[in-house]
Amino acid sequence: MRNAAIDHFDARAVFRGLLDGVDYRNRVAGTCIYRCPRCEHRIRFRWRSFYRANGRSIFQRQLRRIFDDLTPSLPSDEQGFLDFYCPACAAPTRIIFSAQDYSKIAYHFDIYAALVGEAKRAK
Numbered sequence: 001m002r003n004a005a006i007d008h009f010d011a012r013a014v015f016r017g018l019l020d021g022v023d024y025r026n027r028v029a030g031t032c033i034y035r036c037p038r039c040e041h042r043i044r045f046r047w048r049s050f051y052r053a054n055g056r057s058i059f060q061r062q063l064r065r066i067f068d069d070l071t072p073s074l075p076s077d078e079q080g081f082l083d084f085y086c087p088a089c090a091a092p093t094r095i096i097f098s099a100q101d102y103s104k105i106a107y108h109f110d111i112y113a114a115l116v117g118e119a120k121r122a123k
């Protein structure tokens with residue numbers, strides 16, 4: 001697998017429905033829409049999608065390592081990622097976000113970027 005085949009997309013390039021505030025950017029509020037940059041397929045994510053993603057990946061070890069190498073460290077308390085294959089074109093995709101613990105029982109999730117590999121099949 002070639003690293004060069006994985007591209008970085010800023011949150012605003014692939015998401016709709018994120019909120020900006022005085023002290024935050026690209027925050028998930030309720031739901032947001034992700035559009036695959038390889039095939040235009042749209043996926044609706046909910047707040048709990050990011051909550052459940054914590055620390056897990058469906059990628060095999062080799063692929064996960066490649067994505068890990070490309071994942072920056074964000075200046076936030078906690079950082080998470082959500083790994084999946086696009087259901088339409090099967091491009092391996094990682095959404096990188098920061099998690100702000102604001103009440104001990106709940107989090108704000110701010111999307112940073114998406115890393116997207118090559119499409120594996122035509123839509």
Ligand SMILES: [Zn+2]
Nearest residue numbers: 036039086089
């Ligand atoms: Zn796709």
